[in-house]
Amino acid sequence: MARPNDEVEALLQEYADLLAITGGDAFKARAYEKAARAIGGYHEDVSTLGVRELRAVPGVGKSIAEKVDEYLRTGSVPAFEEVRARxxxxxxxxxxxxxxxxxxxxxxxxxxxxxxxxxxxxxxxxxxxxxxxxxxxxxxxxxxxxxxxxxxxxGRVLLNVAMELAEEIVAELSEVVGCQRCAYAGSLRRYRETIGDIDILAASDDSAPIMAALKNLDVAGEVIAGGEKKTSIRTTKGLQVDLRVVPLQAWGAALQYFTGSQAHNVRTREIAVHAGLKLSEYGLFDVETGELVVSETEEEVYRRLGLAWVPPTLREDRGEIEAAARGDLPRLVTEDDLRGDLHTHTDLTDGVSTLEDMLATAAERGYRYYAVTDHAPNLVMQRMSDEKMLAQRARVRELDGKYRGMRVLHGTELNIDADGEVDWPPEFLAGFDVCVASVHSSFGQSSEDMTRRLVRACENPHVNIIGHPTARLIGRRPPVDADLDEVFRACARTGTALEINSFPDRLDLRDEHILWAKRFGVKFAINSDAHSTMNLGVIGYGVGTAQRGWLTPDDVINTWPLTKLRAFLRKGSRRS
Missing domain, CATH: 1.10.150.20 (5' to 3' exonuclease, C-terminal subdomain)
Structure with a gap:
């Protein structure tokens, strides 16, 4: 179910867009855009707040707070409806x-x-x-x-939307009497970047109570199909959910089968056939006798097929079957491996949380180091200046080590301009601990110009990480046109890491590009690009994407100890 914050964010952003269409006050439109971002990233549920509390949200003034309160109470805002009607x-x-x-x-x-x-x-x-x-x-x-x-x-939705809904459904169905196991499967378990429908698997001796519980969920809009083994509903937001209930003894085979992908399952069934076996959602059976061989766990199923257990994020028939047969599947990076986050923002620019709140939340996550990388001055709307950045640096130095011993790095997110130049001269850039450089404009350049632009940024001795490298927004903006072979070569040659941006509408680099870049010897940084304390948690989506790209902890610079990371970040001295 969508968070009230997300609903309000969408409403305010729509109003800002409508103001732009109708030629309304540009300043007012920007104010609503800022308020939309602030509420979307706010840590509290805005539906529990009154006007006074809403005004405490950064960027939300009295007028906007009153309209948000009106929407939450009545479901509409007449002022917005009036503009819509025009x-x-x-x-x-x-x-x-x-x-x-x-x-x-x-x-x-x-x-x-x-x-x-x-x-x-x-x-x-x-x-x-x-x-x-x-x-x-x-x-x-x-x-x-x-x-x-x-x-x-x-009808596809972003990974986080599906994940939040699936986790809510799994939690509720797990409480049903007689439910022995419950989990999501399908493309969601494989961490695909968009999800068409949600597959839920449950184990029970009696499927009826679990099927009934699904139909009675608050999010259930209509029942598409109902039966003893499978029930499908369409949620109030339009997403289809398919629930299958199997006996507990078939859990492993069913979870393997319904996780997919189809291509991966075709390969495992072929292996079974060659071994005189039949693999289905109910188990692995001997073809001649019909006797059940194994079915209770995924590990048993894979082992009987002569394979190591394959992590769900690898199940796309991209070499994982062969690697599992050889016993050399990689030890994939996990969220627990991350020692820090190297791309985050505060309310000094377009974030909505203070430096102190971001550091406190990062420390609670167990990070050993953390980089603050607010926007640089060439992104004019952020109104950055040398003085503001230097004042933040002084504050960062004061707070270094004060939050559970977490080391704080002072950085910036630079803008790669159309010629490949970045904000600030070399002598100013030399004062940062880490510099992320990203494309924020001129997305439509030719492939030749965009390639030259990104390569030149890699060659800058002060640029450590290329942020959201293809600049795509899933379903909203295509990736930039660049010769990625040349970009990946430049990263490997110059010691510049490529970011895996964890924001669910970016997931940039995507999994295919990660696989591609890894062959060149590129290193990566899994970052949240957080603009609020709540955003810090999205880094798990970046980890899932990194796993789909077969990355190990050694491939990811923010899994390294701080001394090793600092050596990598001293890019200019390594090249001199």
């Missing part, structure tokens, strides 16, 4: 197209009368957009790609 539904849909912002959507509506995605596609085919200022063939290409992304997303 804009055709089709135009509101336009702003959901990746790469097409509210300002361009407003131009399309005002100048060409476009009120739907279908009309927009037809206008592009007729080349009608090319007469508009700021539009051209490249813009048309980007819009069409954005529409394609939107259509591909379909």
């Amino acid at each position: 804009i055709p539904a089709g135009v509101r849909q336009l702003i959901t197209i990746p790469t097409l912002g509210p300002k361009k959507a407003a131009v399309l509506h005002d100048e060409l009368g476009i009120t739907s995605v279908e009309e927009l596609v037809e206008a592009i085919k007729q080349e009608r957009l090319r007469d508009l200022k700021g539009f051209g063939p490249k813009t048309e290409e980007n819009i069409l790609h954005g529409i394609e992304l939107m259509q591909q997303a379909g």
